[in-house]
Amino acid sequence: MDMLLAILIGLPMTILVTVLALxxxxxxxxxxxxxxxxxxxxxxxxxxxxxxLLRGIPPVVWLFILYYGISxxxxxxxxxxxxxxxxxxxxxxxxxxxxxxxLTAVHAGQWEASSAxxxxxxxxxxxxxxxxxWRAAIPAYTxxxxxxxxxxxxxxxxGVAEIVFMSxxxxxxxxxxITVYFVAAAVYIVLSVPLGMLSRKIDIRMRKxxxx
Amino acid sequence: MNTFFEDFATFxxxxxxxxxISLLLTGASLLFGLPIGLxxxxxxxxxxxxxxxxxxxxxxxxxxxxxxxxxxxxxxGLPNANITLSSLASACLALTxxxxxxxxxxxxxxxQAVPEGEIEGxxxxxxxxxxxMRFVIIPQGMRIALPSLMGFAVLLFQTTSLxxxxxxxxxxxxxxxxxxxxFKYLTVFIAAGLLxxxxxxxxxxxxxxxxxxxxxxx
Amino acid sequence: MTLQPVxxxxxxxEVRHLAKAxxxxxxxxDVCLSIPAGTVTAMIGxxxxxxxxxxxxxxxxxxxxxGEIVIDGHRLTAGERVNPKDLAALRRSAGMVFQHFNLFxxxxxxxxxxxxxxxxxxxxxxxxNAKSMELLTRMGLADKADQYPSRCSGGQQQRIAxxxxxxxxxxxxxxDEPTSSLDPEVGVEVLEVxxxxxxxxxxxxxxxxxxxxxxxxxxxxxxxxxxxIIESGPPRQILQDxxxxxxxxxxxxxxxx
Numbered sequence: 001m002d003m004l005l006a007i008l009i010g011l012p013m014t015i016l017v018t019v020l021a022l023x024x025x026x027x028x029x030x031x032x033x034x035x036x037x038x039x040x041x042x043x044x045x046x047x048x049x050x051x052x053l054l055r056g057i058p059p060v061v062w063l064f065i066l067y068y069g070i071s072x073x074x075x076x077x078x079x080x081x082x083x084x085x086x087x088x089x090x091x092x093x094x095x096x097x098x099x100x101x102x103l104t105a106v107h108a109g110q111w112e113a114s115s116a117x118x119x120x121x122x123x124x125x126x127x128x129x130x131x132x133x134w135r136a137a138i139p140a141y142t143x144x145x146x147x148x149x150x151x152x153x154x155x156x157x158x159g160v161a162e163i164v165f166m167s168x169x170x171x172x173x174x175x176x177x178i179t180v181y182f183v184a185a186a187v188y189i190v191l192s193v194p195l196g197m198l199s200r201k202i203d204i205r206m207r208k209x210x211x212x
Numbered sequence: 213m214n215t216f217f218e219d220f221a222t223f224x225x226x227x228x229x230x231x232x233i234s235l236l237l238t239g240a241s242l243l244f245g246l247p248i249g250l251x252x253x254x255x256x257x258x259x260x261x262x263x264x265x266x267x268x269x270x271x272x273x274x275x276x277x278x279x280x281x282x283x284x285x286x287x288x289g290l291p292n293a294n295i296t297l298s299s300l301a302s303a304c305l306a307l308t309x310x311x312x313x314x315x316x317x318x319x320x321x322x323x324q325a326v327p328e329g330e331i332e333g334x335x336x337x338x339x340x341x342x343x344x345m346r347f348v349i350i351p352q353g354m355r356i357a358l359p360s361l362m363g364f365a366v367l368l369f370q371t372t373s374l375x376x377x378x379x380x381x382x383x384x385x386x387x388x389x390x391x392x393x394x395f396k397y398l399t400v401f402i403a404a405g406l407l408x409x410x411x412x413x414x415x416x417x418x419x420x421x422x423x424x425x426x427x428x429x430x
Numbered sequence: 431m432t433l434q435p436v437x438x439x440x441x442x443x444e445v446r447h448l449a450k451a452x453x454x455x456x457x458x459x460d461v462c463l464s465i466p467a468g469t470v471t472a473m474i475g476x477x478x479x480x481x482x483x484x485x486x487x488x489x490x491x492x493x494x495x496x497g498e499i500v501i502d503g504h505r506l507t508a509g510e511r512v513n514p515k516d517l518a519a520l521r522r523s524a525g526m527v528f529q530h531f532n533l534f535x536x537x538x539x540x541x542x543x544x545x546x547x548x549x550x551x552x553x554x555x556x557x558x559n560a561k562s563m564e565l566l567t568r569m570g571l572a573d574k575a576d577q578y579p580s581r582c583s584g585g586q587q588q589r590i591a592x593x594x595x596x597x598x599x600x601x602x603x604x605x606d607e608p609t610s611s612l613d614p615e616v617g618v619e620v621l622e623v624x625x626x627x628x629x630x631x632x633x634x635x636x637x638x639x640x641x642x643x644x645x646x647x648x649x650x651x652x653x654x655x656x657x658x659i660i661e662s663g664p665p666r667q668i669l670q671d672x673x674x675x676x677x678x679x680x681x682x683x684x685x686x687x
Contacts, residue, residue, distance in 0.1 A: 056409035056416070058370035060384060061401055068391065069398035153278040157377060164280055171288060178292045181285035185277030192276055332491055333532030333591075337546040337598060338521035340514060347545060352536050 003170060003177075007184055010166035014191075017152040017162060020084040022145055025091025032096035037103070047096075054093035060154050062086040067158040083155030087148065094144055102137035103129070135206040142199030146192045153188075163187055219399045223390050227400075230386030231407050233300075237382060238369045240304050245311025246361075252316030253323060267316070274313025279371045282306040287378035303375040307368065314364050322357025323349055355426065362419035366412045373408065383407060442467045442602050442633045448487060448497035448508070457483045458494065459657045465602065470634045472648035472665065474641070476680055479654040481637040485604050488635070489524045490517060502601040522550055525595030529607040531587045533579040533594070539566070540575040543594045550598060558597075565593040569623060585616035589623055603627065605636040641684055645669055653677045
């Protein structure tokens with residue numbers, strides 16, 4: 001019980017890092033996906049390169065670059081800032097790809113039909129394309145969010161006091177045990193179960209309203 | 213900028229040596245993990261209760277727990293159960309578990325995606341269940357799963373960067389020790405990042421290309 | 431045992447009191463059918479009538495709830511466990527052609543036709559390939575042998591599927607709307623092959639919407655609606671003078687378009 005409590009002290013931090021990184025990622029992914037769909041070769045190349053680079057380098061390397069690497073003058077990130085920013089940037093790249101896939105999943109006929117009806121671009125985006133794309137993106141989006149929850153553990157490597165950090169701390173203090181790692185694993189699994197259930201629930205509801 | 217390249221050249225031997233260990237760890241985890249994943253793919257829906265329970269346990273924990281936790285479990289946790297492995301062996305064991313869990317689900321997804329009509333076609337011809345499995349479902353299911361398995365392999369390669377936390381002398385750990393002895397953290401981590409990118413970006417392109425060319429063929 | 435009267439053409443397929451339901455929906459009710467050797471039976475009727483289900487029950491792609499099926503001496507009673515050997519034997523004597531061809535996309539055309547012969551009839555690869563090439567040549571598809579199915583047109587794919595089924599020397603061929611997913615022009619290629627087969631004396635059961643084929647090639651026309659057979663007999667007689675109101679309605683719908 002002591003052990004579980006010691007680990008759960010890290011829970012708020014795990015949730016905070018996950019939620020903030022997801023927020024940053026979800027927002028930054030929007031300009032990225034616009035760039036990935038751009039007809040301007042330069043813009044496209046820039047965004048494509050950025051997405052590939054963000055995804056091609058492991059998150060822990062980004063965190064180390066931000067935390068240990070950037071210490072010029074006054075700019076010095078705290079471990080939490082570096083962790084959230086690093087995971088958020090990587091998330092933006094993955095989410096941009098998820099958005100892009102969802103937009104391609106909306107049938108081209110929807111654009112044609114909306115234009116033929118004389119709807120303007122903004123209306124087509126807001127009322128026709130975005131709702132359908134969002135519906136298509138939800139399964140991948142929630143899968144990614146669950147993955148991000150687990151990846152938030154990487155922030156422990158730069159000293160963010162989340163679940164894995166606290167587990168290690170406890171293991172060292174108590175003279176080591178194998179159980180603490182299993183309990184930590186169980187906490188992550190228990191956390192991802194309701195997320196998965198929520199995802200299925202939204203998916204079913206959306207399926208009813210936006211049937212294809 | 214010049215100093216960046218000069219530093220890069222100085223760091224290169226240590227970093228490339230670390231990269232080789234990262235690749236070795238990736239290869240070994242795939243080598244052991246994929247066959248176990250194939251067993252799990254069938255195990256999670258098996259009629260045999262013990263096989264099903266074991267498969268579901270390893271798949272759910274392997275996918276549900278962060279790789280970092282599994283790495284530390286094997287390296288710091290196992291010695292308390294009187295099993296002491298070298299850092300490389302424990303990292304390999306942890307990532308084999310991850311590989312088996314993820315690939316098991318990916319392979320199962322591939323097998324399930326084989327169109328019902330082709331299975332019926334095989335059955336209508338009087339082919340036995342085992343033959344249908346061997347000649348129709350497994351070859352096609354593996355083909356369908358291949359691009360996502362490749363995508364997973366790229367992620368696995370990136371995940372090996374966490375093995376530095378259990379003292380495996382791979383790329384990240386070489387970068388860290390170089391950084392702490394030269395204090396050129398920024399340069400050395402960017403260099404390490406570029407080495408990771410140099411492998412994972414082309415590998416991702418390959419898996420995307422594979423997926424596209426296969427969807428044309430099938 | 432009752433003494434069977436001596437007949438010239440013994441039935442190849444016998445269906446007795448076949449019934450099937452999915453939870454509340456009855457899809458087949460008390461269907462009886464007897465198909466003499468060497469005849470072509472066309473089954474027509476509105477969609478949802480149970481034609482495809484009946485055909486799929488014949489080689490046990492679907493399990494009937496009750497009734498009995500005899501194909502070429504292999505007897506199957508609904509509800510009884512079928513051992514794999516009997517099932518394989520039954521499926522070998524009934525070749526099936528699907529609406530969507532169901533070829534194996536990862537195998538070449540030749541392998542598609544040869545693999546079942548090797549696995550089911552235990553032929554050597556050389557024997558199987560020889561038989562496959564003979565059939566493909568007959569279908570005018572010898573040059574496609576080394577291609578993958580996806581490189582062939584729909585009509586070609588369906589003829590490959592017919593060759594694949596014929597390669598097992600079935601006693602009866604079951605066609606489940608073989609031309610429904612094809613363009614009319616392409617469907618003609620497939621219908622030509624089917625006519626040839628009929629002329630050679632192959633026993634055939636064809637679920638179809640091709641009324642011309644039903645009228646000109648079939649020996650027997652079976653009209654199904656709501657899970658049962660409502661009328662059967664010589665095609666010309668039924669088409670010209672349907673006895674049942676439901677048949678009349680269906681024929682008006684298909685012929686008056």
